[in-house]
Amino acid sequence: MSKLHLVFGGRVKDPRGTDFTDLQAIDIVGLFDNYADAEEAWRDKAQRTVDDAEMKYVVVHLHRLLEPEA
Secondary structure, eight states: OOOOEEEEEEEBSSTTSOOBSOGGGOEEEEEESSHHHHHHHHHHHHHHTTTOTTEEEEEEEHHHHHOTTO
């Protein structure tokens, strides 16, 4: 099985957390089958919004959710 990673972002209530303010406005960057590509996409989006403290992009390790015991 591929090690799937999801990269997405949006506005958060607090930059220290992941409580997104508007789920309808989430920017889904994409699904990636390896961490290196996911990190590259995350870094690109995060750097474009570095001056906006309320914007946050994250990488979710979907493979860990699908097979938690692995």
